[in-house]
Amino acid sequence: DTAVSQTPKYLVTQMGNDKSIKCEQNLGHDTMYWYKQDSKKFLKIMFSYNNKELIINETVPNRFSPKSPDKAHLNLHINSLELGDSAVYFCASSQGPGGLGINEQFFGPGTRLTVL
Amino acid sequence: QKEVEQNSGPLSVPEGAIASLNCTYSDRGSQSFFWYRQYSGKSPELIMFIYSNGDKEDGRFTAQLNKASQYVSLLIRDSQPSDSATYLCAVLKNQGGKLIFGQGTELSVKP
Numbered sequence: 001d002t003a004v005s006q007t008p009k010y011l012v013t014q015m016g017n018d019k020s021i022k023c024e025q026n027l028g029h030d031t032m033y034w035y036k037q038d039s040k041k042f043l044k045i046m047f048s049y050n051n052k053e054l055i056i057n058e059t060v061p062n063r064f065s066p067k068s069p070d071k072a073h074l075n076l077h078i079n080s081l082e083l084g085d086s087a088v089y090f091c092a093s094s095q096g097p098g099g100l101g102i103n104e105q106f107f108g109p110g111t112r113l114t115v116l
Numbered sequence: 117q118k119e120v121e122q123n124s125g126p127l128s129v130p131e132g133a134i135a136s137l138n139c140t141y142s143d144r145g146s147q148s149f150f151w152y153r154q155y156s157g158k159s160p161e162l163i164m165f166i167y168s169n170g171d172k173e174d175g176r177f178t179a180q181l182n183k184a185s186q187y188v189s190l191l192i193r194d195s196q197p198s199d200s201a202t203y204l205c206a207v208l209k210n211q212g213g214k215l216i217f218g219q220g221t222e223l224s225v226k227p
Contacts, residue, residue: 031213041202043160043217056214090159097213103148105215107159 003027004108006091012114013081021076021111023091031055032074033092033105034066043090049074050097081115088112117142120207122218130226135192137221139205142186148208149181149188150215155201164190195225 004025013019025032033056034046048056049068063079074091091108122139129135137151148167152160166172166179166188178191188207192199205218 033213033215040219041154042219043204045214045216048213050213094213098208103208103213104150104162104165105213106162107152110159 004091004093004106006089006108006111008111009109010112010114012116014116015081015083017081018077018079019081019113020078021089021091021113023074023076023108025072025091025093025106025108027093027095027106029093029095029106030071031094031097031103032068032071033094034074034076035090035092035107037088037090037110039087047074047076048097055097078113081113083115086113086115118218119143119216120205120218122203122205122221124219125222126224127221128224128226129195131195131197133195133225135195135199135223135225137190137192137203137205137223139188139190139218140186141188141205141207141216143207143209144183144186146186146207146209149179150206150208151177151179151188151190152204152206152217153201154204154220160204192223195223197225197227199223200225 031050033048037043047066052068088110092105094105151164154160164179176193180189202220204220206215
């Protein structure tokens with residue numbers, strides 16, 4: 001029944017490690033997103049894919065690499081983790097990337113990443 | 117100037133009162149506006165969206181948009197303790213579905 005799901009829910013790791021977060025949506029949406037929410041609760045977009053094609057790539061360190069094997073999945077791989085990467089990462093999806101009526105975004109439950 | 121600004125609060129209202137949450141945005145060309153509710157430790161949940169000037173009502177929630185003043189608000193009538201959460205205003209940039217969020221307003225409804 002879960003519309004947008006993410007795994008894992010919690011991720012605790014050491015600095016310098018590489019980790020991945022997975023996201024899946026069963027809404028039939030074409031567009032998926034990754035957001036980062038910092039300790040001050042500020043939510044900021046990182047990437048967006050539309051039908052497996054990258055359409056938004058914010059100013060994010062290239063240690064972060066999204067991958068979309070199909071339009072229902074968007075994974076986030078992070079290399080050489082740093083303390084400042086600690087945050088909650090949310091995946092979201094929408095019917096389309098823009099235009100009235102199709103860009104309402106629905107969020108997954110989030111992955112709390114803690115880098116020690 | 118931040119692209120989307122909200123008062124961070126906390127905003128405290130008694131149960132049954134009207135809660136008024138405000139948001140201003142800087143890009144005059146913005147077309148779509150969203151209100152999300154986020155409970156502590158949970159993900160943002162879409163509660164309202166508005167595209168046209170004026171009011172849009174959905175149950176106890178009313179979104180108001182004034183594009184000339186670059187202002188969008190959310191009214192919650194008959195506030196309940198269960199409405200206590202952080203309310204995020206978001207504005208859609210035309211390129212690629214990019215949502216720009218405000219910093220959120222924390223609402224506390226006291227029984």
